[in-house]
Amino acid sequence: MNMHIDQAKRILVANDRGGYTVPTDRLYPFQWNWDSAFVAMGFALYDTDRAYRELERLVEGQWADGMIPHIVFHQPSDTYFPGPNVWRTKHKIPTSGITQPPVFAIALRKLHEAAGRQAEARTLPLYEAALKWHRWWYKARDPEGTGLVALLHPWESGSDNSPAWDIALARVPTTTDTPVVRKDTGHVNADMRPRDDDYKRFIHLVDAYAACGWDPARQWEKAPFKIAEIQTTAILLKAGEDLAYLAGLFGRTEEAAEIAAFNDRTRRAILAQWRPKLSRFVSRDLISGDDVEAATQAGFIPLLSLDLDTVIAGALVTEMRAWSKGLKVAFPTTKPGIAGWEPKRYWRGPAWAIINWLLIDGLKRNGHQDAAEELRKSTITAIETEGFAEYFDPVTGEGCGGLGFSWTAAAYMWLT
Ligand code: 9WN
Secondary structure (H helix, E strand, C coil): HHHHHHHHHHHHHHHHHHEEEECCCCCCCCHHHHHHHHHHHHHHHHCCCHHHHHHHHHHCCCCCCCCCCCCEEECCCCCCCCCCCCCCCCCCCEECCCCCCHHHHHHHHHHHHHHCCCHHHHHHHHHHHHHHHHHHHHHHHHCCCCCCCCCCHHHHHHHCHHHHHHHHCCCCCCCCCCCCCCCCCHHHHHHHHCHHHHHHHHHHHHHHHHHHCCHHHHHHHCCCCCCECCHHHHHHHHHHHHHHHHHCCCCHHHHHHHHHHHHHHHHHHHHEEEECCCCEEEEEEEECCCCCCCCCCHHHHHHHHHCHHHHHHHHHHHHHHHHHCCCCCCCEEEEECCCCCCCCCCCCECCCCCHHHHHHHHHHCCHHHHHHHHHHHHHHHHHHHHHHCCECCCCCCEECCCCCCCCHHHHHHHHH
């Protein structure tokens, strides 16, 4: 067996905390939402029972209104900030109060297909959880029915300190009711992490939403940060396609039609965000009404869920190749060389295996096998050279952030 696969599996064992997987030891000591979905796809390749457990444990944190939170605090730990006492969510299992990209149903379909027909009894409750969550997205985060879903906190994007948020986040005050006591910079180099002012704003938003009692309608009204976001919406659409497929398989005709209607509206809304001048799709800042023009990876993620015409797909691929030129590791999360590009600082430049995974699937879907293969090789080589790091400096190739990282292990297994 490929020794790296063996190593990847050992990472998932080491990060197991009882049916769920922490992203990495100490830096992230709880269950994270989209991390677990990627990890479940990794497990689906060789242990479907464990893959189901991963999703079942995540769903233990689902709220009555359908939201699946971004963190489930199954057991206490003092190595992470902000913990449950900052979130003040009052769910019976402590959770955060915000969500994360809905990769869940994409993982569920893959898992169901891997497990075979006898798996229906295990898939169904998870299908129902996913359906509730998708309804929540449309009700809570697109109350006006535009087809694009909005984020109220940068952490919900999974791309926390992306330059995409710079303008919108600058409007959020740095004052907090909760003292900001960072733990992350005690685990990894501060130069690779968000800045202190980012953290103050992240916590200002948590305080503001806790003051709304985490009620989605009140939060929508009061939110100082509200972005109709293209990466999350594109992931929601792909997950919606997979959910509609499962609904069809289970004979849930009305639900299949309901999901298909969500998907149609969203497909049209994403297409309307195409900007030929930028060769990218863009998010919209719902507070200023402006396009978010910052050059980040998010603009390419619609490849994942749309069958684009050859002109648009071709323009995206040309632009992606231009960004990747001369880099040791593709794909950079921020366009190299622009103001705001920092090749080691988290979501402001580095390459992430799970983003590459989404892009590879999207490039294949749109008939760009060669570009998909280049990106696949780049990802595999980076991991084999540097190990299962959280992310990679695209210029030097250096593995950065946390090590022994679960989703990098899952991505490696999926991409080899
Ligand atoms: C906040 C766990 C998570 C990922 C996110 C990544 C990072 C958390 C943090 O780690 O975010 O959610 O404290 O930095 O940005 O994508 O899910 O791996």
